[in-house]
Amino acid sequence: MRIWVPRDSAAKALGADAVAEAVAVEAAARGLDVQIVRNGTRGMIWLEPLVEVEQDGVRIGYGPVSPGDVPALLDGKMRSLGPVEDLDWMQRQDRLTFARVGVIDPLDLADYEAHGGLAGLRRAIAMTGAEIVAEVTGSGLRGRGGAGFPTGIKWNTVLNAEADRKYIVCNADEGDSGTFADRMIMEGDPFCLIEGMAIAGLGVGATRGYVYLRSEYPDAIAVMQAALRVARGAGVLGPDVLGSGTAFDMEIRVGAGAYVCGEETSLLNSMEGKRGVVRAKPPLPALEGFLGKPTVVNNVLSLATVPVIFEKGAAHYAGFGLGRSKGTMPIQIAGNVKRGGLFETGFGMPLGDLVNEVAGGTATGRPVKAVQVGGPLGAYFHPDQFDTPFGYEAFDRAGGLIGHAGVVVFDDSADMLKMARFAMEFCAVESCGKCTPCRIGAVRGVETIDRIAQGDADAIALLADLCETMKDGSLCALGGFTPFPVMSALERFPDDFGRQREAAE
Amino acid sequence: MPNPMPAPTEEEIRDIVAGQLHLEGPLLPILHAVQRSFGHVPQAALGVIAEALNITRAEVHGVMSFYHDFREVPAGRHVVRICRAEACQAMGADALAARTLEKLGTAWHGTTANGAVTVEPVYCLGLCACGPAAMVDNRVVGHVDDAKMDTLLSEAGA
Ligand SMILES: Cc1cc2nc3c(=O)[nH]c(=O)nc-3n(C[C@H](O)[C@H](O)[C@H](O)COP(=O)(O)O)c2cc1C
Ligand code: SF4
Ligand code: FES
Ligand code: FES
Numbered sequence: 001m002r003i004w005v006p007r008d009s010a011a012k013a014l015g016a017d018a019v020a021e022a023v024a025v026e027a028a029a030r031g032l033d034v035q036i037v038r039n040g041t042r043g044m045i046w047l048e049p050l051v052e053v054e055q056d057g058v059r060i061g062y063g064p065v066s067p068g069d070v071p072a073l074l075d076g077k078m079r080s081l082g083p084v085e086d087l088d089w090m091q092r093q094d095r096l097t098f099a100r101v102g103v104i105d106p107l108d109l110a111d112y113e114a115h116g117g118l119a120g121l122r123r124a125i126a127m128t129g130a131e132i133v134a135e136v137t138g139s140g141l142r143g144r145g146g147a148g149f150p151t152g153i154k155w156n157t158v159l160n161a162e163a164d165r166k167y168i169v170c171n172a173d174e175g176d177s178g179t180f181a182d183r184m185i186m187e188g189d190p191f192c193l194i195e196g197m198a199i200a201g202l203g204v205g206a207t208r209g210y211v212y213l214r215s216e217y218p219d220a221i222a223v224m225q226a227a228l229r230v231a232r233g234a235g236v237l238g239p240d241v242l243g244s245g246t247a248f249d250m251e252i253r254v255g256a257g258a259y260v261c262g263e264e265t266s267l268l269n270s271m272e273g274k275r276g277v278v279r280a281k282p283p284l285p286a287l288e289g290f291l292g293k294p295t296v297v298n299n300v301l302s303l304a305t306v307p308v309i310f311e312k313g314a315a316h317y318a319g320f321g322l323g324r325s326k327g328t329m330p331i332q333i334a335g336n337v338k339r340g341g342l343f344e345t346g347f348g349m350p351l352g353d354l355v356n357e358v359a360g361g362t363a364t365g366r367p368v369k370a371v372q373v374g375g376p377l378g379a380y381f382h383p384d385q386f387d388t389p390f391g392y393e394a395f396d397r398a399g400g401l402i403g404h405a406g407v408v409v410f411d412d413s414a415d416m417l418k419m420a421r422f423a424m425e426f427c428a429v430e431s432c433g434k435c436t437p438c439r440i441g442a443v444r445g446v447e448t449i450d451r452i453a454q455g456d457a458d459a460i461a462l463l464a465d466l467c468e469t470m471k472d473g474s475l476c477a478l479g480g481f482t483p484f485p486v487m488s489a490l491e492r493f494p495d496d497f498g499r500q501r502e503a504a505e
Numbered sequence: 506m507p508n509p510m511p512a513p514t515e516e517e518i519r520d521i522v523a524g525q526l527h528l529e530g531p532l533l534p535i536l537h538a539v540q541r542s543f544g545h546v547p548q549a550a551l552g553v554i555a556e557a558l559n560i561t562r563a564e565v566h567g568v569m570s571f572y573h574d575f576r577e578v579p580a581g582r583h584v585v586r587i588c589r590a591e592a593c594q595a596m597g598a599d600a601l602a603a604r605t606l607e608k609l610g611t612a613w614h615g616t617t618a619n620g621a622v623t624v625e626p627v628y629c630l631g632l633c634a635c636g637p638a639a640m641v642d643n644r645v646v647g648h649v650d651d652a653k654m655d656t657l658l659s660e661a662g663a
Contacts, residue, residue, distance in 0.1 A: 013632050013647030045634035177590030180631035215537075215574055216630055218643040253530075254537055256572035259628060273532025273558070275571040291529060333634065335595035340634030363596070372591055376628075408592045408633070419591070426628070 001034050003027075004052040004059065006102065008041035008187050009219040010180065015066060016049040022067035023051070026074050040188015042102035043342030044089050047081070058083050089339065092358070094320055096312075096328050097305045098181075098344045101188035107226055109234050112191045118236070120310030124199045125244040132203035133159050136306065138314035140326030144181075145171050145262075145299030146374070146403045146477070148392045151306075154296060157286035158204040161294035166206035168197050169271070169290055169297045172213040172220070173255055173262035176375025178334040178406030181342055182300035186213070186220040189304070190227035191236070194250070196303035198241055199310060200296055201248040209250030210290070211300075212267050215257055224252050259376075259430040263476050264297040266432055277432045278476045299404070301330060322348035325391035333359045335372075335408035345390075352386025355409055366411040370419075370493065374403025376426050377481035379488035380416065399488065401481070416493035421449040423485040427478060437470045438479025445470075445486065452497055460497065463490065513543050518553045526557060532568055536575050545576040580623040581616040583661040586640045587649075589626045592633035601637050602626070605654055609663055621662035 005011075005020040020036055027034035044050060050063035051073065061084040062073055072078040081087060095101075104111040112118070124132050137152025158166055170193065174182040185193055197209045213221055228250065231237045239247045253271055255261055261270045265279035268290050289295020305327070309317045318326045325347035331354060333340050338360035355361070355371055362368055370380045379400035381388070388398045395402045410419075424445035431439045445466055451459035467483035474480040490497055521542055525534045532554070539550050546569060555562040569575045587602045609617050609624060616623040632638035635647030641657055649657075 009630075009645045010632050010635055010647060013638065013645040014635055048635070174631060175629060177629045178592040178633045179629075180633055183631040216627060216640075219645070220631075251528075253533065256533055256537070256574040257627075258572050270533060272530040273568065275568050277571075335592040335633065335636070337634070376591065406592075406633070408595060410595045414595065419594075422591070422594070430628075 001032065002037055002054040003034055004037045004039045005049060006041045007038035007106070007219075007223075008048075008102075008184060009217070010045050011041050011048040011050070012219065014045075014048045014064065018067045019049045019051065019065050019070065022070040023074070026070045030074060032074065037105050039104065040101045040106055041184060041341075042084060042090065043098065043184065044087070044339070045341040046339045050084075052084055059085070061087065089341070089343070089358070093344050094328050094346055095344050096308045096317065096320070097185070097192075097301060097330055098189075098342065099308065100192065101184055104189065106188050106190055106223055107230055109191060109230055109236070112189070116311050117191055117307070118195060118242070120307035121195045121198055121236070121242060123310045124202055125242060125246075129159050129203050129205055132199065135310060135314045136203070139309045139317040140314075140321070140324075141302065141305055141309065141317065142325070142392065143299055144301035144305070144329070144404065145264075146176075146401070148402075151298060151302050154286055154298070155200065155204050157284065158206070158294045158296050161287055163294050165208070165291075165293045166204055167290045167293055167295040168200045168204070168206045168209040168250070168303075169268070169295055170197055170209065170211040170300055170303050171262060171264060171267060171297055172211050172217075172300045173267060174214060174217070174300070174404070175259040175262045176378075176404050176406050178372065178408035179332050179375060179404045180334075181330040181332050181405070183217055183220050184342055185300055185304045186217070187223045190224050191231060192307055193224075193300055193304045194227060194231050194236065196306035197250055198236065198248045199306050200298070200303060202241070202244070202246055204294075204296055206294075206296065207247045207249070209248065210253050210271060211250065212253050212255060212261070212271060214255040221252060221254060228252070259426075260432045260476075260478055263432075263478065266476075267297065268295065275432075277434050280475060301404075320346035322346070322389060322391045322394075324393060329390065329402070329405050331390065331405045331407060333407050333409070336362045336364055336411045337409045338363050347391040348389045350386060351381060351388045351390060351407070352383070354390065354407060355386065359407075359409065362409060362411040364411050364413075366413065368409055369412040369414050370410045370416060370489075372408045372410070372419075372485065373406070374401045374484075375406050376423060377401075377477055377484055378403050378406075379484040380419065380492060381488070382492040384492075400484065416489040416496040417449065417453055420486045420489040421446055421453075423482055423489075424449060427482040431478060432476075435473060435475050435479055437473035438475075438482075441466055441470045441473075441479065442482060445482075449486075460490070513547060513549065515549060515553060517542070518547075518550045519557075522550075522554055522557045532558060532565070533572075536569055536572075540575060544579040548577075581620050583621060583642055584623045584625060585657065585661065586625045586627040586630075588628070588630050588632070588636065588638040590629040590633070592629070593636035593638055596636040598637040601649060601651065601654065604651060605658075608655075609658070617663050619662070622658065
């Protein structure tokens with residue numbers, strides 16, 4: 001009998017290791033022949049630890065399971081959730097990037113292949129670099145790290161650059177609050193990222209890859225390192241990738257706790273052993289990137305989506321989505337929600353459906369007050385805007401951004417002035433220091449918001465001016481987009497900025 | 506009270522640095538490796554690193570000080586990191602952090618008087634659907650409330 005107990009860090013954070021241990025002990029006590037598989041998470045974090053038991057070839061779910069539940073679970077006396085694949089949360093999704101996450105043993109290459117793994121790489125090996133790049137362009141894939149830049153166009157620039165060395169750099173810095181999709185892939189389906197990077201290497205003519213992985217993810221670092229060893233041993237990486245005659249190998253580089261190092265040029269400086277200061281563009285990293293060589297910098301999700309594009313074809317991928325937001329987006333629902341986790345769906349679902357139907361509203365049961373989408377640089381949405389469809393263009397028109405697709409829900413106890421202050425404070429702490437509007441402006445921003453809190457009405461106009469200056473005068477989106485959360489909080493939740501003033505009058 | 510780790514010799518530091526020199530862009534891996542071995546990056550290491558990479562000591566210091574991860578002095582025996590980012594705030598992380606600091610009688614980055622625990626803020630652990638989140642050394646913890654925090658702290662000897 002096979003029993004799955006996730007090894008994903010969210011599951012571990014909720015006690016999965018103790019559950020796995022209890023399953024081993026109780027199964028032995030009962031003389032049961034049990035094979036425990038430590039899978040990734042299905043993404044239903046409110047059910048973690050979610051244990052799955054194979055019954056007649058179907059995986060039946062139980063959760064959340066505590067170690068104390070395990071005897072009942074093994075005796076067939078615990079109430080099940082039914083077949084996991086049939087759960088509403090699973091049924092409503094289109095899992096392309098996350099097809100295998102939570103399903104397979106992350107470090108079992110045979111399991112990976114049995115679920116479609118390496119089919120994309122094998123297809124790519126038979127193609128020319130230009131054909132590979134054209135396939136990515138045809139899929140409509142846009143960068144999932146935040147900016148939404150077409151991945152095929154970036155790859156084409158690197159393909160056409162003349163150089164003795166080129167690099168594939170995976171951005172696994174995932175600093176945005178409310179996001180964990182990169183982590184879930186790396187812990188739950190690491191070969192998928194490796195395969196995507198190998199295809200990128202073949203496509204643009206790069207033989208070396210790096211994953212810049214944040215130090216806050218020790219579990220993901222360990223799984224990725226183990227996966228690299230397996231992939232190398234099996235010839236997926238190395239001097240002759242799957243017998244293609246082409247080399248590609250990669251290593252993990254661990255970040256050091258700087259949010260700005262998620263910005264691609266700061267990341268490259270950090271990898272080169274410098275301070276993580278943002279570089280002016282041009283030159284584009286695609287032309288002068290790591291160590292001055294042409295470099296593809298892509299987010300984990302962008303690269304991990306490449307294998308399925310090659311496995312199923314560009315047209316299949318492009319068939320999902322809305323307008324110019326093609327394909328699927330792994331949306332991460334977090335914060336104060338009843339059901340939080342990862343929900344991959346074609347672009348286009350209204351924000352309100354995600355918050356109220358998929359996530360089931362708040363965990364506290366109180367009304368939803370605000371939803372921040374896109375991390376610390378993303379705007380706060382008011383429930384009045386819940387009809388906004390999830391997509392790059394629609395969110396842009398609504399005065400926000402989708403970023404890395406983190407959706408953070410707040411109930412009515414949230415103080416939006418405090419959240420605006422936090423956004424400025426975060427910018428001040430994390431600024432790389434290159435531009436004055438960001439470095440100094442954010443500090444002034446905190447002071448100005450404190451003045452508003454003390455009832456100084458004139459400070460509101462000052463804050464708006466300051467945000468304009470930051471928008472116009474910042475080199476990167478840290479200084480440039482911090483005005484999004486600040487101004488959206490101010491404009492959409494004016495009561496929180498006036499309350500103290502009225503009290504003072 | 507700092508960690509009772511013996512001061513590293515220059516020889517030991519040199520060995521660790523040498524182990525990373527084959528890498529492209531070795532400075533961050535070197536700093537991580539030194540800190541892994543000694544719990545911090547001792548002053549004595551800066552000169553060794555500078556010499557090995559043919560850069561100035563000031564440059565090494567400049568890089569090191571840019572990143573939150575690198576310590577100039579050792580931490581307590583355990584490091585408790587509490588997430589302060591938005592998704593955890595939505596679940597009450599601010600109040601949890603405030604009470605924890607008060608209980609420990611220290612500010613952020615501070616260490617308890619007995620040297621057992623250093624408390625640090627962290628901006629997201631990727632556990633945003635099960636916040637408030639924390640990490641004790643490398644162990645992740647979700648849905649942290651006061652009771653869970655008390656258990657964690659007493660396990661850590663605070
Ligand atoms: C302050 C800042 C932080 C960023 N953090 C990340 C990050 O953690 N992960 C990421 O993939 N992209 C991040 N980005 C975006 C990257 O600069 C870059 O656009 C991205 O890595 C390109 O990959 P993609 O095209 O696949 O999205 C950040 C940008 C800024 C300005
Ligand atoms: S906006 Fe801020 S983080 Fe970005 S380059 Fe300027 S100073 Fe650095
Ligand atoms: S180490 Fe530089 S601000 Fe914390
Ligand atoms: S916001 Fe706390 S773990 Fe992500």
